Amino acid sequence: MPDSICPVTALIRQLEETLHAGRMANPWNRRIIEEILDLLKDVAWGRAGADHLPAIKELAGSLRDEPLSTAGVETRRQVLAALAEHDEVFRSHVATHNCATRDCVKLAPAPCQMACPAGIDVPTYVSLIGLGRDAEAIEVIRRDNPFPWVCGLVCTRPCEFMCVRGRIDTPVSIKFLKAFAAERALSERRYKNPPQEPDKGQKVCVIGAGPGGLSAAYYLALKGYAVRVIEALPVSGGMIMVGIPRYRLPREVIDREVAMLQELGVEFRFNTRFGSDVTLADLKAEGFAAFFFAIGCHSAYKMGMPGEGDFPQVLDAIDILKRVALGDRTVPGKKAVIIGGGNVAIDAARTCLRLGSEEVTIAYRRTRSEMPADEEEVEQAEEEGVRLAFLTIPTGLTGVAGRLTGLQCLRAELVRKEGSSRMSPVPIADSDFVMAADVVIGAIGQRVDNSCMTGLQGLEWTRRSTIQVNMVTMETSIPGIFAAGDAVTGPATVIEAIGGGKRAADSIDRHLCGIPQPKMPPVPVRRGRVEYFEIPASTKMVLKRPEMPLLNIDRRRTTYQQVELGYSENDVREEARRCLRCDICLRCGKCVEVCRDKMGVNALQLGYFDFDHPVKTDFRITAERCITCGACAANCPTGAMQIEDREGERILSLCGTILNRQKLLFCDKCGATLGPARYLDFIRKKTGAVGPVSTDRRICDACARKESAKVNVDIMPV
Amino acid sequence: MVFRRGQRVEVFRKSSDEGWESYMDEYVGAHGIITDPDTSINDPDQLVEVSLEGKGTHRLPQDCLRPLVE
Ligand SMILES: Cc1cc2nc3c(=O)[nH]c(=O)nc-3n(C[C@H](O)[C@H](O)[C@H](O)COP(=O)(O)OP(=O)(O)OC[C@H]3O[C@@H](n4cnc5c(N)ncnc54)[C@H](O)[C@@H]3O)c2cc1C
Ligand code: SF4
Numbered sequence: 063m064p065d066s067i068c069p070v071t072a073l074i075r076q077l078e079e080t081l082h083a084g085r086m087a088n089p090w091n092r093r094i095i096e097e098i099l100d101l102l103k104d105v106a107w108g109r110a111g112a113d114h115l116p117a118i119k120e121l122a123g124s125l126r127d128e129p130l131s132t133a134g135v136e137t138r139r140q141v142l143a144a145l146a147e148h149d150e151v152f153r154s155h156v157a158t159h160n161c162a163t164r165d166c167v168k169l170a171p172a173p174c175q176m177a178c179p180a181g182i183d184v185p186t187y188v189s190l191i192g193l194g195r196d197a198e199a200i201e202v203i204r205r206d207n208p209f210p211w212v213c214g215l216v217c218t219r220p221c222e223f224m225c226v227r228g229r230i231d232t233p234v235s236i237k238f239l240k241a242f243a244a245e246r247a248l249s250e251r252r253y254k255n256p257p258q259e260p261d262k263g264q265k266v267c268v269i270g271a272g273p274g275g276l277s278a279a280y281y282l283a284l285k286g287y288a289v290r291v292i293e294a295l296p297v298s299g300g301m302i303m304v305g306i307p308r309y310r311l312p313r314e315v316i317d318r319e320v321a322m323l324q325e326l327g328v329e330f331r332f333n334t335r336f337g338s339d340v341t342l343a344d345l346k347a348e349g350f351a352a353f354f355f356a357i358g359c360h361s362a363y364k365m366g367m368p369g370e371g372d373f374p375q376v377l378d379a380i381d382i383l384k385r386v387a388l389g390d391r392t393v394p395g396k397k398a399v400i401i402g403g404g405n406v407a408i409d410a411a412r413t414c415l416r417l418g419s420e421e422v423t424i425a426y427r428r429t430r431s432e433m434p435a436d437e438e439e440v441e442q443a444e445e446e447g448v449r450l451a452f453l454t455i456p457t458g459l460t461g462v463a464g465r466l467t468g469l470q471c472l473r474a475e476l477v478r479k480e481g482s483s484r485m486s487p488v489p490i491a492d493s494d495f496v497m498a499a500d501v502v503i504g505a506i507g508q509r510v511d512n513s514c515m516t517g518l519q520g521l522e523w524t525r526r527s528t529i530q531v532n533m534v535t536m537e538t539s540i541p542g543i544f545a546a547g548d549a550v551t552g553p554a555t556v557i558e559a560i561g562g563g564k565r566a567a568d569s570i571d572r573h574l575c576g577i578p579q580p581k582m583p584p585v586p587v588r589r590g591r592v593e594y595f596e597i598p599a600s601t602k603m604v605l606k607r608p609e610m611p612l613l614n615i616d617r618r619r620t621t622y623q624q625v626e627l628g629y630s631e632n633d634v635r636e637e638a639r640r641c642l643r644c645d646i647c648l649r650c651g652k653c654v655e656v657c658r659d660k661m662g663v664n665a666l667q668l669g670y671f672d673f674d675h676p677v678k679t680d681f682r683i684t685a686e687r688c689i690t691c692g693a694c695a696a697n698c699p700t701g702a703m704q705i706e707d708r709e710g711e712r713i714l715s716l717c718g719t720i721l722n723r724q725k726l727l728f729c730d731k732c733g734a735t736l737g738p739a740r741y742l743d744f745i746r747k748k749t750g751a752v753g754p755v756s757t758d759r760r761i762c763d764a765c766a767r768k769e770s771a772k773v774n775v776d777i778m779p780v
Numbered sequence: 781m782v783f784r785r786g787q788r789v790e791v792f793r794k795s796s797d798e799g800w801e802s803y804m805d806e807y808v809g810a811h812g813i814i815t816d817p818d819t820s821i822n823d824p825d826q827l828v829e830v831s832l833e834g835k836g837t838h839r840l841p842q843d844c845l846r847p848l849v850e
């Protein structure tokens with residue numbers, strides 16, 4: 063093993079090579095090596111604990127002899143020898159999270175990938191989509207998220223908030239690109255499951271078929287476990303099926319992606335409620351070795367208003383949405399008032415409109431700028447005719463003979479309370495009024511319905527009434543029982559539930575294999591390094607994020623058809639080209655510094671490099687000032703900035719964006735490359751040589767030396 | 781403080797809330813963007829989702845966050 067390479071990285075590479083080359087025929091050995099690799103990667107990424115190294119040794123010791131080769135013995139020897147020989151280095155990786163050679167620096171994923179709660183390698187899949195390789199893009203996404211189509215339509219897209227392109231103009235439309243690729247790959251029948259690991263002979267039970275449960279089920283099935291999903295409802299999908307309305311997420315999208323799990327052998331038991339239809343003891347008796355709970359937040363907070371229990375026309379948003387999702391189309395009332403300011407309130411309001419309510423109003427205590435709902439959703443609701451009543455505090459309900467007639471309200475103003483930076487709505491005296499309503503729908507939040515969990519002795523809960531877990535492993539206070547999703551975080555998002563489910567699947571696997579758990583949350587894994595596509599600086603600057611075409615307004619007010627119609631193929635491919643490839647350019651700023659401070663040229667106007675104070679970026683400026691000296695490229699640590707001579711030109715590019723191309727000049731005598739005129743002028747000025755290059759004859763230094771030597775010889779007296 | 785989606789914030793101190801885990805200590809000083817505020821009732825007690833530069837996306841208690849002046 064050469065000294066220059068870190069022994070941890072070297073061992074990882076050797077083991078990966080052994081696996082990929084198929085040297086290990088025995089499936090037991092292959093699994094052990096994979097487990098050793100998982101642990102070694104923890105070591106390399108600073109996630110290991112004290113028990114990692116002993117566990118690696120133990121696993122290596124359990125490698126068996128191969129029937130026809132010495133690969134098993136050799137690998138065992140190789141691992142044990144590396145640990146013995148470099149004991150100090152391995153231990154220092156664990157204790158100090160440091161690697162002297164810097165081979166094991168944490169991979170530096172792009173900001174969008176870092177921001178994704180499931181850690182999807184965004185730049186890799188966006189680039190693949192740009193190249194028209196949609197099915198490959200889906201393969202990349204599904205390594206971290208089994209539901210690209212669902213997320214392509216409803217994800218809250220933290221990635222786009224962190225997208226570096228947003229510092230120049232608008233973020234790359236990451237979410238919609240994903241939806242396009244998923245739809246295309248499915249329609250072309252190229253949306254495939256990856257191969258499963260061999261059967262591990264153990265069973266895991268998942269409780270709850272929402273995105274959290276389904277994500278865990280998918281990754282556990284891929285790891286070779288027999289998985290059963292228990293679901294109280296008659297359908298899978300959880301809140302994405304019975305919360306999110308069909309005009310945002312068609313049922314077929316969920317069904318098609320869930321069917322991919324059935325193909326992996328995941329068994330579903332619908333209409334089965336844990337805690338009443340089946341208990342932990344029953345499941346243990348059936349041989350389940352580990353449990354994963356993702357039961358979501360399905361119990362609505364009550365509004366606590368006088369009269370709330372007196373009128374059957376006072377409903378919870380999640381109940382009405384669930385009923386509609388399961389097929390009920392009863393008009394809830396002519397005048398519907400929804401209380402709340404979040405996404406659930408907006409979904410309930412838009413659903414009422416589609417059911418036939420004539421007047422739909424959202425009553426919210428604060429102002430538009432405090433509304434937690436997604437801006438685009440609010441805009442779409444308003445376009446459809448939903449009215450927003452801000453600074454409105456509901457105080458009670460009025461009705462006649464058990465029939466609701468109105469919502470009593472007070473007007474409010476926002477006031478900063480003493481000792482608080484928070485503006486709070488304060489009722490204005492004598493401002494009470496009644497808002498006419500024949501149905502009032504509360505959308506003020508949900509919590510975990512923990513009634514099904516009372517039989518779990520020793521299960522700890524947080525003060526927010528969510529399941530207490532170790533957020534790194536998702537294990538609860540009961541060993542062997544894991545949990546994630548809304549039941550752990552409180553009402554959150556689809557992608558967080560998916561990320562939690564994936565993380566739990568990994569921990570369940572470690573738990574069942576008896577290998578140590580990591581101490582830090584996982585660092586997202588880069589899934590590839592796709593080649594750049596070349597694009598002129600001007601195109602890179604002027605390409606704009608496309609507008610999403612929407613269904614016509616009449617249909618939006620009357621039907622459940624999907625509102626967002628999706629980008630055209632051309633829009634998708636162009637949009638992908640706006641990506642800055644932050645997986646390769648780490649925005650360290652060395653190029654800008656060297657060009658400005660060392661060369662004194664200052665040709666790189668890359669203001670987006672700074673997160674806190676981004677200033678103007680213009681890729682086109684470079685062509686005006688750059689002398690193509692290549693100092694920036696020579697100092698780029700990642701190969702993002704490149705300079706090359708091609709077809710008579712010197713081309714400077716940043717992740718494929720052509721910043722400058724200059725015609726090359728050649729030696730008139732020998733044809734050797736001299737460089738572009740601007741570069742030669744610069745050198746001449748610096749070295750004090752007189753006269754521009756662009757005079758009649760250009761020759762290289764070697765030919766010039768030869769010529770002057772010849773002249774000297776010619777004139778030398780004999 | 782009611783945090784808005786897209787708002788720039790700083791983790792300016794540790795939180796004593798049980799939602800704060802020891803591995804989060806290294807986030808103090810980090811800057812980020814609110815990606816999912818409490819989506820129903822602006823409850824100051826709820827965890828909010830924040831994406832921290834270079835450190836991933838996490839649900840943090842609101843008392844450890846303050847807005848960055850834009
Ligand atoms: C109206 C609405 C709109 C939303 N819109 C968005 C959005 O646009 N984007 C976004 O990212 N997020 C959105 N969310 C949030 C998102 O849907 C949830 O965060 C996500 O579904 C949580 O996933 P989960 O797997 O933890 O739980 P859930 O999706 O809630 O799934 C839990 C499942 O467990 C089942 N279950 C519960 N108890 C039992 C039991 N005892 N036995 C068996 N099964 C049980 C439930 O029936 C359910 O199917 C929305 C939520 C709502 C309510
Ligand atoms: S520009 Fe591309 S790589 Fe950079 S953050 Fe946005 S999507 Fe990710």
